[in-house]
Amino acid sequence: MKSLFAQSVAGRVGYLPEKPEKSAAELLSAHLLRKVEPQLPELSELDVVRHFTRLSQQNFGVDSHFYPLGSCTMKYNPKFTEQAAALPGFTRLHPLLAQMPEGERYTQGALQCLWDMEQALKEITGMAGYTLQPMAGANGEFTGVKLIAAYHKDKGNKKTKIIVPDSAHGTNPASAVLAGYDIVNIESKDGMIDPETLEAALDDDVAALMMTCPNTLGLFETHLPQIVEKLRKVDALLYYDGANMNAVLGQMRVGDVGFDVVHLNVHKTFATPHGGGGPGAGPVGVSEKLLPYLPVGRVEKRADDSFFLNFDYPKSIGHIAPFYGNFGIVVRGLAYIERLGGEGLRRASTFAVLNANYLRVVLQDTLDIPYNRVCMHEFVASAPEGQRALDIAKGLLDRGYHAPTIYFPLIVKECLMPEPTETESKQTLDAFVEALMDAVAEGRDTPEKAHEAPVTLPIRRLDETAAARQMVLTEDMA
């Protein structure tokens, strides 16, 4: 589609503010001003509306298409949460108003949202406290590892390593490295962390194990109690990547089973929209012993039930976000949690797991399912011998479905990872299965045709190699 810039007409205006009393040249001396006016597009408001409306129509989203992107929990994003977050009492609130002298008096509602969300997350996960500052899952991981580092430093522990299983998401090792740790990669056995392999990797230098549970193969880590015990022996902490929390709400609380740190993805588990790549929110929960290190300011409640920000935590790691995190996302998540309540959350996980297992069983003759046993909210499969996961994914696009996650986790060959979520009906799953069988049959019977897919969308397969080589990253780099 023609770009915004190509549609620009010199002199055309859209949303044009009043003419200023003075121009920049009259306000500042020339050496402080830009020489050439910024080459932004010149369009009418309707030009802009039509352009972005048409762009939107080239997207698949949860509202228009089944979107079983594994590890991303693409559940339905309820509309009332959008309405809650759009309330002017939230959107127009300057974050520094709360930090003005007596500013908390003017921001009680917002502080209470943060407080309520922290209380809800504590009860849902059994952790002792939360920070809502991290702005996405990976930012939560980084925060969590920073907290672990602060704890060990405070105790005088000299620990340099973090253990990460080979099934982990790429952000886990990347976050731990950013926080200054060396990574010890351990191999999974039968899709799980193997206690013996773990034992061999453990020594006094290990600061923590980062674990995803259910893991990225969609399996519950059945050796969990032994793993916790082994880490305790070397005074190492347990980090829980909560990306897959949608599998276990109300079934297990990470705090109860011995985890010290957990990050949640509000944009997965608590149904806030993924926004085409973000924004999300990645709150981090901690056990009692890590509370002193949480970022400031922490929202606290006085005896008279009013809320305030407490910055007086000398051992705090400081500030992850400039303020209180992605507040607008937290509001949506809180509204969702209040709507569902404890029972609704438990049911969400139950039906997420039911849907995943149903898909797994009905697809077991179509795809190779390496760990074909009761899974949690998602499962992994390999393309049938001789076929490529990529072709199947593109074939699904032609049949009106977003593809599952492909080629992740890295330890499964030609991997497809569907995560249906609880909000999809049996009819949708059945239709998806039919489409998938059809795509696989095409790959088997007419592989050339399968390589051609997609053929029904505005664009066909793109030359990614040329993109990386030619590096056209703006209109002006052509």
Added chain:
Amino acid sequence: MPFVPHTEAEIRQMLAVIGLTSLDDLFADITPELRPRSFNVPAGKTESAVLARMEALAGKNRTDLISFLGAGFYQHAVPSVIDALTGRSEFYTAYTPYQPECSQGTLQAIFEFQTAVARLFDMECCNASVYDGGSALFEAAMMAVRHTKRHSIVVDECINPLWRAQLETWHNEGIVHFVTVPHKNGTSDMAALKAAITDNTAAVMVQNPNFFGAVEDFSELFAHARAHKVLSVISVYPVLQSVLKTPGEMGADVAVADGQSLGQYLNFGGPYLGIMTCRKDCIRQFPGRIVGRTKDVDGETGYVLTLQAREQHIRRAKATSNICSNQALCALRALIYLAVVGRQGLMRVAENSMVMARKAVEKLTAISGVHLLNDAPFGNEVALVLPKPAAAVAASLMAQGIVPGFPLGGLYAGMDNVLLLACTELTSSQQVDALASALASALGGAQ
């Protein structure tokens, strides 16, 4: 139960297909010892009950005050087309465009965002966003460390202290350390910044306009940095960038910003977006998602995520950053904002904001004992020195419904009497008059 479509009959059918007898069987792997000790999450509510409660909470926030708060985050007008267009669920219910053929809308929008920002900043490359202005500065520091294989970053104290606090938390001594150069009465101490650059310096980082609102030209400092093979990093205010000397013109290697001022609501602190741009020769060290233009098998133009070999999902521990989800929808908002206000509109927003700041300064400095912190040129924000502690003055004005700006005593030593005050195109002359008369009586009252 909300948002779960299954009927009793379907549940039975599905369990039968799986070969289980009850829903509880799905969780057999979670043994009794692993079960929750409690799960006392309150019962669910109706949609209207939840919304009523949210409305009540929103109602407890005072957004009706006359406000001169800025400090890097500004209440500019948000044209209604932004909500209307980003409210299209094809945009907001999609995720990262891993499957480009069904995500061209998101991908083309990011490409256009990259173009618009690169043009505004006069830089070559731009990514799809990071979390916020502070994380953008941190990522820029890390880029410089990798690019130069040096570990020290010279940081101007005139950079927003909120972002410097993030740097302090985010950094790791073993990888990167920050050397802060004190401000000189609210302006950058150019000589001291130059003197702080050593053989171990990876980058020098500054901000324009600086936290105190002063507008500066860093060309000479950046030339000095270049001569020492040190990267120049600048944080800018995107709205004012429509008129101010550009990072490109000054010779910056990396230019970053918080994109809040471009069509984002204040939202009590987020979501906003971190904007990152760089020169082409730094691209291999650039973090985050980047969209490139290419062709499909039929020769049609299309867009894809590119240079992914830098990213965590491929490179894992060796990635240029750990970032995965970013602030894509906020970047879309910023793009729509830039498109609808356009070249002329953005300059007008900047100019109107600066004109209002001058009106405020004129009125306020006419009050006995009130003067500007320095005589540096300024944009839409200024630091005013009051004859009394600014926090107490602010508290008394707030009781009258006016937030006069942010008192700087808690952020800078010796600045107890300094107030940081911002105007935008939404500030009215009447509001300025109201502030001036309230301030005059607050100050006069105790004299």
